[in-house]
Amino acid sequence: MVIDEIAKELAKETPTSLENIQNVLNNIELGELERNLTIICFMADMFGENGPSLGIVATTLKNDYGLTSESIEWCYQLVNKFLSYRKQFLKSKNQFSSEYVNLRNISEDNNLPKSVIVRIDKDERKFGITDINCTIKKEESYYDGLGEVRLFGEVKHQASNKTALIYVIVYNDNNEIICYNSETELSKKKGKSIIDVSLAFPLDENISAIYLKPAPDPWAYG
Known part of the structure; x- marks a missing residue:
């Protein structure tokens, strides 16, 4: 599933810049729509530490980026997957860093x-x-x-x-x-x-x- 693959690869890198996002996406086979939606998620600050606030970000995605309800739902699925993988990777990293x-x-x-x-x-x-x-x-x-x-x-x-x-x-x-x-x-x-x-x-x-x-x-x- 393309959402799962995108989320997993982004969680490994922690997206901090548009260039970083694009480098990750270049290594994944995906369509132009999925690529553009992922970039919009980043520009709307949806990959933050605690994830997006549903009402506020949904309004931003609709009004500022013209996304449909289906596209907004896709973005939320991506971010939720990203946060889930991010927790797994951070937990693994913390266990590794216990080696002083x-x-x-x-x-x-x-x-x-x-x-x-x-x-x-x-x-x-x-x-x-x-x-x-x-x-x-x-x-x-x-x-x-x-x-x-x-x-x-x-x-x-x-x-x-x-x-x-x-x-x-x-x-x-x-x-x-x-x-x-x-x-x-x-x-x-x-x-x-x-x-x-x-x-x-x-x-x-x-x-x-x-x-x-x-x-x-x-x-x-x-």
């Missing part, structure tokens, strides 16, 4: 597994972030008992009239914050911003997650 990372087990200049990085889709959409591509590498530490890593890469984003930061927050296996950095400021212009930060924390700590959280700059006036 300890720097003592990683050689210098080697990368940490990317599975330790946690992105927050809802916040990224709020600040116009379309993609984050980064790597975490263990670096030499000059202090006994401390481990050091470098996180570097780029953040793709839309233009914004607000100043935003990327908070890099490191959690241990007790869900405690052991290190954070807020030096990365996103450009207000559409394009790419560089993220390049060093993080140091006790070498014996088990790393459960490194969150990349976009948030307003508390010291900015615009």
